[in-house]
Amino acid sequence: MKPPIRRSSVKLVLAGSLPLALTACGPQEELYTVTQQSNYDSVAACVADNVPEPACNDAFKRALADYQRNAPTFFTPAECEAQFAPGGCQITAGGRYMPRMSGFELQTSAEVTQSQLDAGYAQGGGYGHVATAAVAGMLLGQMGNSAGRHYNAQPLYAYRDGAGQRHGLLGQRYGATGGGIQRVKQDEESSSSSSGGGGGGGYGGSSRNESRSATSASVTRGGFGGQATARSGWGGRSGSFFGG
Amino acid sequence: MHKVELAERPDWRTTALREGFAFHTIDGERYWDERGYYQFSEAQVMHGLHAPTAELHAMCLDAVGRIVESEALMTRLAIPPAFFDLVRRSWLEGQAHLYGRFDFSYDGKGPAKLIEANYDTPTSLYEAAAFQLIWLEEQIQRGVLPAEASQFNTLAEDLVQAFAAMPGHADFYFSTISGSLEDRGTTDFLRKMAEHAGIRTRHIDLEDIGLDGEGRFVDLQGRAIARLFKLHAWEHMFHEDFGQAIAGCDTQFVEPPWKALISNKGILPLLWQWHEGHPNLLPAFVDHSPHLPVPKGWVRKPYFSREGANVDIRTGEGERVFEDGPYDDAPYILQGFAPLPKFGDSYTLIGSWVVGGRASGIGIREDDSLITKDSSRFLPHVVIG
Numbered sequence: 001m002k003p004p005i006r007r008s009s010v011k012l013v014l015a016g017s018l019p020l021a022l023t024a025c026g027p028q029e030e031l032y033t034v035t036q037q038s039n040y041d042s043v044a045a046c047v048a049d050n051v052p053e054p055a056c057n058d059a060f061k062r063a064l065a066d067y068q069r070n071a072p073t074f075f076t077p078a079e080c081e082a083q084f085a086p087g088g089c090q091i092t093a094g095g096r097y098m099p100r101m102s103g104f105e106l107q108t109s110a111e112v113t114q115s116q117l118d119a120g121y122a123q124g125g126g127y128g129h130v131a132t133a134a135v136a137g138m139l140l141g142q143m144g145n146s147a148g149r150h151y152n153a154q155p156l157y158a159y160r161d162g163a164g165q166r167h168g169l170l171g172q173r174y175g176a177t178g179g180g181i182q183r184v185k186q187d188e189e190s191s192s193s194s195s196g197g198g199g200g201g202g203y204g205g206s207s208r209n210e211s212r213s214a215t216s217a218s219v220t221r222g223g224f225g226g227q228a229t230a231r232s233g234w235g236g237r238s239g240s241f242f243g244g
Numbered sequence: 245m246h247k248v249e250l251a252e253r254p255d256w257r258t259t260a261l262r263e264g265f266a267f268h269t270i271d272g273e274r275y276w277d278e279r280g281y282y283q284f285s286e287a288q289v290m291h292g293l294h295a296p297t298a299e300l301h302a303m304c305l306d307a308v309g310r311i312v313e314s315e316a317l318m319t320r321l322a323i324p325p326a327f328f329d330l331v332r333r334s335w336l337e338g339q340a341h342l343y344g345r346f347d348f349s350y351d352g353k354g355p356a357k358l359i360e361a362n363y364d365t366p367t368s369l370y371e372a373a374a375f376q377l378i379w380l381e382e383q384i385q386r387g388v389l390p391a392e393a394s395q396f397n398t399l400a401e402d403l404v405q406a407f408a409a410m411p412g413h414a415d416f417y418f419s420t421i422s423g424s425l426e427d428r429g430t431t432d433f434l435r436k437m438a439e440h441a442g443i444r445t446r447h448i449d450l451e452d453i454g455l456d457g458e459g460r461f462v463d464l465q466g467r468a469i470a471r472l473f474k475l476h477a478w479e480h481m482f483h484e485d486f487g488q489a490i491a492g493c494d495t496q497f498v499e500p501p502w503k504a505l506i507s508n509k510g511i512l513p514l515l516w517q518w519h520e521g522h523p524n525l526l527p528a529f530v531d532h533s534p535h536l537p538v539p540k541g542w543v544r545k546p547y548f549s550r551e552g553a554n555v556d557i558r559t560g561e562g563e564r565v566f567e568d569g570p571y572d573d574a575p576y577i578l579q580g581f582a583p584l585p586k587f588g589d590s591y592t593l594i595g596s597w598v599v600g601g602r603a604s605g606i607g608i609r610e611d612d613s614l615i616t617k618d619s620s621r622f623l624p625h626v627v628i629g
Contacts (some may be wrong), residue, residue, distance in 0.1 A: 005286055005627055007605075010381045012400040012440060013374035013433075014344035015263045034327060218457035223486030224476065225421050225450040 041103035058152035063104035067155035245352025297603035314594035339500035351585035372607030373399035406600030414470035478504035
């Protein structure tokens with residue numbers, strides 16, 4: 001029997017089939033940024049917490065530079081100590097008073113894929129059963145000291161009333177608010193045409209709305225489409241089969 | 245070539261839902277209709293459709309090469325003079341094209357006759373490339389059709405290859421007028437094919453495309469659009485506000501501007517002039533007296549018309565079939581009347597696709613009248629033996 005004439009593989013057209021070129025490594029997956037903040041009173045404490053020494057040194061230097069540029073100053077020690085812990089203020093070269101830098105906050109972040117994130121939650125017992133910060137910490141821990149981790153830092157001060165203050169507690173992780181997971185900004189129309197939208201994940205929160213306002217004022221829109229709109233409505237619907 | 249009646253798959257609507265084929269029913273009327281199919285022999289498909297499609301495509305490209313060298317011919321095709329250079333340059337630079345569709349009157353016996361070429365914004369692509377293929381595979385699996393049944397349908401494969409061959413690496417934007425489910429179905433399918441080729445794709449509504457201070461077309465985030473598929477006709481874009489910005493921008497348009505010459509029915513008289521008597525061509529002339537009644541045995545069509553709008557037929561017996569429409573502001577052609585073959589109560593038209601320069605497959609439309617319109621039904625086909 002003669003073989004039938006050749007036709008396309010149905011796999012190319014089925015809605016459920018992933019783009020062939022992209023199956024294995026999945027750059028089409030949603031990306032999430034996981035972050036974790038930890039407070040240290042010294043570089044040594046940072047290193048002792050298994051953070052690479054260069055990252056600790058760098059974080060300390062960055063925090064110190066930030067402190068020297070941006071720390072609040074006061075005319076009298078009393079004004080300073082009204083906000084910061086007793087004895088926590090020092091005089092500046094200019095004769096004013098500023099809080100001592102009592103340590104630094106290290107922020108560690110990395111991008112993970114949706115499937116890595118799902119695996120992280122699964123290990124913790126599932127969504128809703130495990131705190132975001134715990135998952136963030138676990139995922140970052142699993143990444144080891146790979147190049148995918150990014151660090152940032154800022155100075156810490158000892159506040160008079162530590163409770164509820166973001167930088168109030170030294171040497172301690174933040175519990176529920178000390179880590180975060182945020183979807184990497186990406187407009188929802190990108191990629192994955194077959195999904196029909198899919199919606200933005202339930203955590204983190206995408207920031208698609210800001211994108212419209214981010215465009216520069218000199219951009220004009222609406223310059224395409226007017227002609228066809230003028231002719232649509234003819235014959236009751238806007239189809240274009242076997243059209244032009 | 246004959247028509248076979250067949251029970252529809254009881255679950256085909258669920259399948260359509262799963263596959264995202266949203267416009268199978270339009271205004272309560274069937275558009276996808278699998279209560280029958282057309283069966284062709286391999287010889288009919290290869291000699292009757294594939295070969296003429298490839299040959300006509302070559303003739304069209306040859307015609308474009310001639311037209312762009314003549315301002316008189318571009319004027320005759322109603323290209324606005326401000327766009328002569330854009331159209332010519334797009335051709336001389338060899339700007340890549342993706343797809344087109346010839347509509348044939350073909351009954352399986354005589355030569356296929358070219359009714360028109362839809363070379364700029366053809367649709368009915370998803371149903372031809374995907375849903376009729378899924379239908380075939382399921383019907384073979386269920387034992388309803390024999391294992392040796394196949395289709396003239398390498399559309400998906402050829403689309404992936406055509407996208408892979410496109411120049412550039414930037415994200416590919418796909419645009420439609422907002423709110424058309426069918427158009428969006430077409431571009432979403434094309435996006436999938438582009439993604440198979442490893443291309444990152446995005447959708448943007450045509451109305452949302454921006455023009456920035458440096459004359460670049462940009463998306464909603466202000467990012468430059470380097471590659472743009474537009475399901476929007478060039479003859480419209482020429483007259484829209486952004487039309488004049490196209491020549492100075494860096495965006496690669498698909499289809500490219502030179503496609504405006506083939507999608508235009510004004511090319512049919514030129515093809516006839518340069519290939520008079522070709523078995524797949526119908527006699528065609530520019531209509532210099534569009535106010536007069538159409539002579540018997542001829543059809544009057546505007547240069548730019550879709551869905552059969554403004555087509556005016558006078559059969560050999562003098563019967564008039566007319567479809568009103570909005571395309572009454574362009575020149576007209578007169579084309580020899582080649583009645584569509586009738587199978588049962590339906591008139592049948594064959595859309596034969598060209599993808600990346602190859603004859604790639606067919607889709608079949610049926611209508612109750614001689615003019616195939618947007619209300620026509622789409623039926624699958626089978627090739628055996």
